[in-house]
Amino acid sequence: MFAKNTYINRRNQLKKDVASGIILFPGNKDVAFNYPANTFTFRQDSNFLYFFGLNHADLAGIIDIDNNKDYIFGNDVDMDDIIWMGNLPTIKEQAAEVGVENTAPLTSMYDFITDAIKAGRKIHFTSPYRGEIQMQLADLLGIKYTNVKNYTSVELIKAVIKQRSIKSLEEVAEIEKAIATAYDMHTTAMKMAKPGIYEREIAGKMEGIALSAGGPVSFPVILSINGQTLHNHYHGNLLSEGRMMVADAGCETELNYCSDITRTVPVGGKFNQRQKDVYEIVLKANMKAIEAIKPGVPYREIHLLSARVIADGLKEIGLMKGNMEEAVSKGAHAMFFPHGLGHMLGLDVHDMEGLGENFVGYDDEIKRSSQFGTAFLRLGKRLQQGYVLTVEPGIYFIPALIDQWKAENKFTEFINYDKAETFKDFGGIRIEDDVLVTADSYKVLGKPIPKTVAEIEDTMK
Numbered sequence: 186m187f188a189k190n191t192y193i194n195r196r197n198q199l200k201k202d203v204a205s206g207i208i209l210f211p212g213n214k215d216v217a218f219n220y221p222a223n224t225f226t227f228r229q230d231s232n233f234l235y236f237f238g239l240n241h242a243d244l245a246g247i248i249d250i251d252n253n254k255d256y257i258f259g260n261d262v263d264m265d266d267i268i269w270m271g272n273l274p275t276i277k278e279q280a281a282e283v284g285v286e287n288t289a290p291l292t293s294m295y296d297f298i299t300d301a302i303k304a305g306r307k308i309h310f311t312s313p314y315r316g317e318i319q320m321q322l323a324d325l326l327g328i329k330y331t332n333v334k335n336y337t338s339v340e341l342i343k344a345v346i347k348q349r350s351i352k353s354l355e356e357v358a359e360i361e362k363a364i365a366t367a368y369d370m371h372t373t374a375m376k377m378a379k380p381g382i383y384e385r386e387i388a389g390k391m392e393g394i395a396l397s398a399g400g401p402v403s404f405p406v407i408l409s410i411n412g413q414t415l416h417n418h419y420h421g422n423l424l425s426e427g428r429m430m431v432a433d434a435g436c437e438t439e440l441n442y443c444s445d446i447t448r449t450v451p452v453g454g455k456f457n458q459r460q461k462d463v464y465e466i467v468l469k470a471n472m473k474a475i476e477a478i479k480p481g482v483p484y485r486e487i488h489l490l491s492a493r494v495i496a497d498g499l500k501e502i503g504l505m506k507g508n509m510e511e512a513v514s515k516g517a518h519a520m521f522f523p524h525g526l527g528h529m530l531g532l533d534v535h536d537m538e539g540l541g542e543n544f545v546g547y548d549d550e551i552k553r554s555s556q557f558g559t560a561f562l563r564l565g566k567r568l569q570q571g572y573v574l575t576v577e578p579g580i581y582f583i584p585a586l587i588d589q590w591k592a593e594n595k596f597t598e599f600i601n602y603d604k605a606e607t608f609k610d611f612g613g614i615r616i617e618d619d620v621l622v623t624a625d626s627y628k629v630l631g632k633p634i635p636k637t638v639a640e641i642e643d644t645m646k
């Protein structure tokens with residue numbers, strides 16, 4: 186974990202930003218996979234990690250703003266735990282590592298919270314995303330399970346997002362470590378992408394590289410020759426010449442900071458002309474978007490800039506037609522690019538999404554669009570120095586979507602459906618990088634992962 190002052194400073198800032206009351210951060214619990222003792226890999230809650238740093242199950246952190254006291258609630262290991270799972274420092278010792286002086290057994294948290302409620306004090310907590318935590322909160326607060334989300338603290342959510350959005354140098358260094366591992370994952374995948382190999386062989390290798398570097402993957406590996414399905418987790422296809430392979434994958438570091446990288450390569454290592462034509466458009470959209478990144482610019486404008494590059498490129502190769510400014514403003518490009526340009530990245534791969542996407546990506550000035558395509562943009566608001574975000578444009582040929590829009594005669598003035606028909610066997614292309622917003626521009630994080638046609642062909646040789 187980071188030095189204890191990092192956690193002390195973060196909690197002190199939170200005490201300034203949330204006026205009064207008690208802040209409760211329940212840590213995560215082990216979750217059963219197929220029977221109670223066989224659990225999923227433990228993943229600590231990211232807010233708990235950010236403010237309390239400890240990476241074990243069954244802990245809770247409390248910040249008593251009014252009395253300026255921080256607490257860790259948790260139980261010391263007993264002999265059974267030691268025999269089966271190994272020894273751990275005491276809760277007191279663990280808490281000291283993150284600058285917390287006050288500790289108590291987990292069950293005493295119930296009295297603590299009950300007393301605070303009786304005294305009329307506000308209990309701030311964020312929206313739970315796991316059933317176990319929602320039940321724990323219902324128990325602690327004496328409210329119905331289904332009511333818990335109605336009591337979440339918007340004041341706390343906004344204060345947490347304000348801090349977590351701006352990455353410190355030590356956080357950026359962690360993200361770059363995660364990208365270093367992603368470099369190995371992606372260059373290995375490129376070299377393996379030969380006809381006759383199954384997707385699962387490559388996806389498994391990528392996940393193994395993440396695990397052997399010390400962290401899990403930051404989300405289940407997306408790897409497919411059917412890249413037109415945006416989050417395709419099916420890995421049973423055999424690679425064949427003429428297909429593009431989308432690999433969207435990243436990992437977590439030991440401190441749980443994430444990478445999220447996508448590369449798309451031609452099976453066998455050589456782009457054919459049609460693949461190259463589409464690839465160059467996505468690459469241009471990725472690079473033009475990155476070049477536009479600087480503080481003060483709304484990310485939605487950059488999303489629309491990349492949409493425009495895509496529309497112009499599709500017009501050049503005959504898939505779109507007419508006035509592309511109008512086409513993008515009306516959303517016609519979204520048949521080919523039906524998702525957002527990117528999202529924040531940090532302790533979560535979609536950073537802080539559990540706190541509410543609109544709180545993270547939008548604000549009073551910039552509200553989420555309702556237009557198909559742009560509506561799926563997770564980050565629309567103005568950029569600030571210290572944001573780390575993804576830039577991930579794509580072009581996809583989704584047969585069912587082409588059929589539907591064509592049947593509805595949708596945007597016939599902008600889309601050349603006859604030509605689109607001939608691309609139904611193409612799949613999709615996405616290119617994704619992780620970028621830091623600097624004082625006056627941007628920095629693409631990590632060692633560059635092969636991205637141009639020449640770099641990819643060279644790597645796959």
Ligand code: GLY
Nearest residue numbers: 404433445577617
């Ligand atoms: N990993 C999914 C995404 O790129 O957002």
Ligand code: MN
Nearest residue numbers: 433445446617
């Ligand atoms: Mn991704």
Ligand code: MN
Nearest residue numbers: 445575577617
């Ligand atoms: Mn992403």
